[in-house]
Amino acid sequence: xxxxxxxxxxxxxxxxxxxxxxxxxxxxxxxxxxxxxxxxxxxxxxxxxxxxxxxxxxxx
Amino acid sequence: xxxxxxxxxxxxxxxxxxxxxxxxxxxxxxxxxxxxxxxxxxxxxxxxxxxxxxxxxxxxxxxxxxxxxxxxxxxxxxxxxxxxxxxxxxxxxxxxxxxxxxxxxxxxxxxxxxxxxxxxxxxxxxxxxxxxxxxxxxxxxxxxxxxxxxxxxxxxxxxxxxxxxxxxxxxxxxxxxxxxxxxxxxxxxxxxxxxxxxxxxxxxxxxxxxxxxxxxxxxxxxxxxxxxxxxxxxxxxxxxxxxxxxxxxxxxxxxxxxxxxxxxxxxxxxxxxxxxxxxxxxxxxxxxxxxxxxxxxxxxxxxxxxxxxxxxxxxxxxxxxxxxxxxxxxxxxxxxxxxxxxxxxxxxxxxxxxxxxxxxxxxxxxxxxxxxxxxxxxxxxxxxxxxxxxxxxxxxxxxxxxxxxxxxxxxxxxxxxxxxxxxxxxxxxxxxxxxxxxxxxxxxxxxxxxxxxxxxxxxxxxxxxxxxxxxxxxxxxxxxxxxxxxxxxxxxxxxxxxxxxxxxxxxxxxxxxxxxxxxxxxxxxxxxxxxxxxxxxxxxxxxxxxxxxxxxxxxxxxxxxxxxxxxxxxxxxxxxxxx
Numbered sequence: 001x002x003x004x005x006x007x008x009x010x011x012x013x014x015x016x017x018x019x020x021x022x023x024x025x026x027x028x029x030x031x032x033x034x035x036x037x038x039x040x041x042x043x044x045x046x047x048x049x050x051x052x053x054x055x056x057x058x059x060x
Numbered sequence: 061x062x063x064x065x066x067x068x069x070x071x072x073x074x075x076x077x078x079x080x081x082x083x084x085x086x087x088x089x090x091x092x093x094x095x096x097x098x099x100x101x102x103x104x105x106x107x108x109x110x111x112x113x114x115x116x117x118x119x120x121x122x123x124x125x126x127x128x129x130x131x132x133x134x135x136x137x138x139x140x141x142x143x144x145x146x147x148x149x150x151x152x153x154x155x156x157x158x159x160x161x162x163x164x165x166x167x168x169x170x171x172x173x174x175x176x177x178x179x180x181x182x183x184x185x186x187x188x189x190x191x192x193x194x195x196x197x198x199x200x201x202x203x204x205x206x207x208x209x210x211x212x213x214x215x216x217x218x219x220x221x222x223x224x225x226x227x228x229x230x231x232x233x234x235x236x237x238x239x240x241x242x243x244x245x246x247x248x249x250x251x252x253x254x255x256x257x258x259x260x261x262x263x264x265x266x267x268x269x270x271x272x273x274x275x276x277x278x279x280x281x282x283x284x285x286x287x288x289x290x291x292x293x294x295x296x297x298x299x300x301x302x303x304x305x306x307x308x309x310x311x312x313x314x315x316x317x318x319x320x321x322x323x324x325x326x327x328x329x330x331x332x333x334x335x336x337x338x339x340x341x342x343x344x345x346x347x348x349x350x351x352x353x354x355x356x357x358x359x360x361x362x363x364x365x366x367x368x369x370x371x372x373x374x375x376x377x378x379x380x381x382x383x384x385x386x387x388x389x390x391x392x393x394x395x396x397x398x399x400x401x402x403x404x405x406x407x408x409x410x411x412x413x414x415x416x417x418x419x420x421x422x423x424x425x426x427x428x429x430x431x432x433x434x435x436x437x438x439x440x441x442x443x444x445x446x447x448x449x450x451x452x453x454x455x456x457x458x459x460x461x462x463x464x465x466x467x468x469x470x471x472x473x474x475x476x477x478x479x480x481x482x483x484x485x486x487x488x489x490x491x492x493x494x495x496x497x498x499x500x501x502x503x504x505x506x507x508x509x510x511x512x513x514x515x516x517x518x519x520x521x522x523x524x525x526x527x528x529x530x531x532x533x534x535x536x537x538x539x540x541x542x543x544x545x546x547x548x549x550x551x552x553x554x555x556x557x558x559x560x561x562x563x564x565x566x567x568x569x570x571x572x573x574x575x576x577x578x579x580x581x582x583x584x585x586x587x588x589x590x591x592x593x594x595x596x597x598x599x600x601x602x603x604x605x606x607x608x609x610x611x612x613x614x615x616x617x618x619x620x621x622x623x624x625x626x627x628x629x630x631x632x633x634x635x636x637x638x639x
Contacts (some may be wrong), residue, residue, distance in 0.1 A: 002577075006570055013566025016559055020336050021250040026551050029338075033558040040566040044360075049499055049574070052364050056500065058373035 008043025012036045037052035092596065095118075109154040115139050123599035165236045167413040169271075171420075172235065172279050175407025178400050179282040183210050183289060185396030188565030189459075190293040191506040191605075192390035193452060195382065198297045199367075199605035205292040205299070209308050213285040216312035220262055221284060222277050225317035227258020229276075229325045233533065238276055240267035244326050252335045255327035257318060267513015279407065283351050284316050286404075290355030294363045294504035295585075298370075298592050301600050303585045307362065310575045316354055319568050332556045333539040339553025341537035342560040343526070345423075346408035348518025353564045356512020360501065361573040366585045368502030370520025370592055379496050382504065387451050394455040398431050401462045405469040415533035419470065426469045429463065430481030437485020453489060458504045463511055464518040471526035471543045480521045484514045513584045517562050523554030523564035 016029070016036035023029060053059075094599035107113065121135040130136045142159050144151050187206035194202045228244025231237045243260045246253045261268040264277060288308050295304070320327040323344050333341035344350050373379055384390060405427045438457020442450040461481030465472075468480060489510035495501050501508065526545035530536075536543050544550040579585060586592075591599035598604060 006573060009566045009570045009573075011566075013562050013570070016562055018250070020332075020338075021252070024306075024337075026555065027587060029555050030551070030558070033555055033562060034484075037558065037562045037565060044565065045499060049364060049501070052367070053218060053500055056373070057367055057370065058375060058377070060375050 001054075002048055005043045005046075005048025005051060008047060009040045012038070012040030012043060019024065062228050078341035107153050109157070110149065110152050112150040112152055113156070115151050157624050164413045165234075165272075168234045168236075168411040168417070169275050171412035172275050172407060175403035176275075176282050178280040178403025179217060179279075179286065179407065181406070182282075182286060182397050182400030185393045185400060186286070186289045186293070188389040189393030189395070189455070190296060190505050191395065192290075192386040192388070192393065192506075193293070193384035194296050195595070196385040196606055196609060197597060197604075199385065199597065200601045200603055201301070201596035202292070203297050203605065204601055205296070205301070205304050206289055208305070209288045209292060210285055212305055212308040213288045213312035213562065214281055216280050216284075216309045217284050217317070218277075219313065221313045221317040222280060223259060223261035223268075223317075223319040224257045224314070225284075225325050226276060226280060227260040227325070228255065228321075229258065232272065232276060232410065233413060234276055234409070234417065235272040240270055241273060241276075253319070253331075255325070255331060257321050257327070258325050276410075279410070280320070283404075284312055284320070286347075287316050287351045287355035287358075288312055290352065290507050290511045291359045291362055293507035294359035294503045295366050296504045297596065298366060298586055299362075300587050301583055303579055303583050304522065306579050306583060306584075307576055310579070311354075311358055311572070315568060315571050315575065316350075318571075319354055319563070320350050322558065322563070329556075329560055330537045332559060333537050335435055337552060338559070339523075339550050340535075340539040340541075340543045340556070342554070343471065343522050343536060343543050344467045344519060344560065345470035345522070346405045346466045348463060348515045349560055349564055350466075350516075352463045352466060352511040353515030353519065353561075354568050355374075356510070356515050357507050358572040358576075359503070359507045359567040360512055361569055362576050362585070363501050363503055363508065365573070365576050365580050368500065369504070370589060372502045373500060375527075377500060379500075384452065384504075390452055391455050394458050394622060397459060398462060399428050401431065401466075404462075405466060408470065409532070416531045419530055423469045423476060426465055426472060426477035429474055429477045430461040430465030430469075430484070431458050432461070433478045433481035434458050434464070434485040434488075437482045437487075438489055439459070439485075441486050441489045446507070452506075453492070456488050456492070456510050457485035459510045460484040460514040463514040464521060466515075467518040468522045468525055471522055471530050471534070471545075473527050473529065476521075476525035476527065480518070480525065483521075484517055487513060487517055516564065519557050519560050519564070520554070523557035526550075526553060624635040 013036060016033040019029065019032040109457050118139040120138050120140045125135055139151065140152055142214050144155055146152075159633070183206065187203055190206060191202045226241055230239045230373070232241070241258065241260050243258060244255045245257050245259055246255050248254075261273065261277075264273065273282040288311055291311065292299070292304065321327040323342055324330065329342035331341055332338040369382065371380060372382060400423055406420040406423045409417045409420055409423070412420055435458040438460065439449045439454045440454050442448070454520060461484045464480050464484035465477055468476070472480070488506065488509050491513040492503075492506050495503055495508050522543070522545060524545045524547055526543040526548060528542045528544040528548050530542050534540060544553060546554045576585065587596060587600065616620065
């Protein structure tokens with residue numbers, strides 16, 4: 001799960017960067033960039049964090 | 061006689077005709093030369109560059125005048141003080157022109173150095189803010205992390221960080237060029253050239269033994285150190301000192317310089333405008349992204365890996381209050397930081413002379429205003445939500461406003477600055493609650509929210525509020541014209557900023573997480589539970605910060621300690637308890 005979260009974080013960065021050469025449209029670039037940020041955030045705050053919380057010291 | 065007369069007459073006519081034939085073109089030529097004479101004529105000869113100037117017209121004070129002293133200040137700093145290269149010739153035009161050029165660079169050197177010294181002093185502010193927000197039993201440990209991070213970071217940056225970041229940044233015009241920094245490693249990918257890292261300036265040796273590069277190094281180094289010291293706050297009270305040392309070196313030598321190169325060193329983010337037509341490329345005037353978001357996201361990575369402090373969360377996951385031990389030094393530290401920020405933002409022009417550098421006044425006022433409205437935002441939020449104006453969150457609101465205005469400070473007007481700061485003040489409160497209650501990531505000082513969240517907000521706000529009034533030498537990141545955000549007609553600038561945000565979240569967080577995960581495997585990031593309960597001053601540092609104080613006994617059960625802590629908690633903490 002940790003690895004998946006990390007991969008999602010990196011993927012969310014690479015997608016909009018790679019998309020720069022695929023389209024010239026401002027709107028399309030904006031959408032892809034926001035999508036990439038969302039993927040990264042989900043990867044970090046949901047997937048990766050959940051993996052850490054599984055064995056949190058305060059859990060019974 | 062008649063014949064003679066006729067012959068003479070005929071001769072006269074012939075001569076006249078010849079004169080006309082030959083004379084007309086000659087007259088025409090002379091007329092044409094006369095009409096074009098003003099344009100074609102060489103300009104009147106000016107004084108030769110090496111010819112001595114007559115300095116008497118400048119009325120320099122005599123030696124006798126100077127010997128009488130200069131209480132009015134009118135005799136000091138005259139033509140007598142212009143440096144003469146050849147005493148035999150006296151003052152020449154070349155001497156005067158060289159002096160003008162050197163004066164401009166000297167002003168910029170002094171400005172950059174003095175503002176760098178201010179930023180260096182921010183380390184003291186960070187140190188006491190973080191220490192004050194921690195418990196007394198960890199004060200020595202927290203203070204020592206903030207103290208030594210300066211040395212660890214400086215060393216790492218001197219060895220390789222600076223070269224990776226700025227090794228290809230030349231020419232740095234405001235500092236006279238810094239031309240030896242002329243090697244940027246690039247990748248050719250997707251039909252474009254992508255700057256990845258610099259490679260000149262390792263150990264500041266060889267050709268980089270250069271006065272301009274020394275100034276640039278000092279200024280960039282103190283910025284880098286600010287990013288490093290952010291992490292110590294989020295991991296305070298449970299971070300093993302050796303892990304902190306290794307982690308700081310990695311951040312100062314690799315993670316920070318890489319992103320800083322991409323944004324400031326001529327790397328690919330700064331070229332988004334030139335290569336892809338995205339505004340002026342990623343624009344981060346003084347480092348909301350480069351410094352604060354890098355520090356804040358690394359803090360998030362470390363805090364996730366290291367886990368929360370013992371007693372921070374109950375078994376059902378609700379957070380407990382763990383108030384700091386000295387609000388006086390917390391707020392004093394906030395003031396020191398606000399003072400140092402006048403170095404951070406206005407100093408980032410790297411100039412006080414030429415190329416629009418006089419915007420330093422506007423940048424300083426923007427900085428003030430955003431800090432002010434940031435503290436307003438946090439104070440009002442806390443007051444309205446919890447019934448009391450919370451001191452530590454007001455301090456964090458001030459810092460959040462300052463963090464957020466760091467990137468846009470050079471591009472926005474005062475109204476935008478006030479809005480950016482106000483949003484940051486509210487955002488920091490929301491983010492602290494989100495990180496603590498939803499993510500369940502323990503951040504004793506709120507570093508993730510102050511620097512991470514608001515660093516990202518600052519980057520985005522450039523893409524919204526940049527008003528197109530700034531003009532630093534006519535272009536920014538190689539794109540002509542001033543930077544404009546979405547509200548001033550350029551949506552593509554916002555995309556460049558969002559790609560920067562994506563890079564910070566995806567790449568910088570990813571790299572920081574991976575590096576600190578490896579450090580955790582090799583040396584271990586977290587102290588033992590016994591050491592943590594005892595407080596890290598004795599187990600980690602060998603000495604108490606306050607040896608004559610009676611500290612709260614730590615052997616008591618965690619639940620009891622927590623209930624006592626709750627009694628002393630701030631309104632927000634009490635509200636958290638009852639929530």
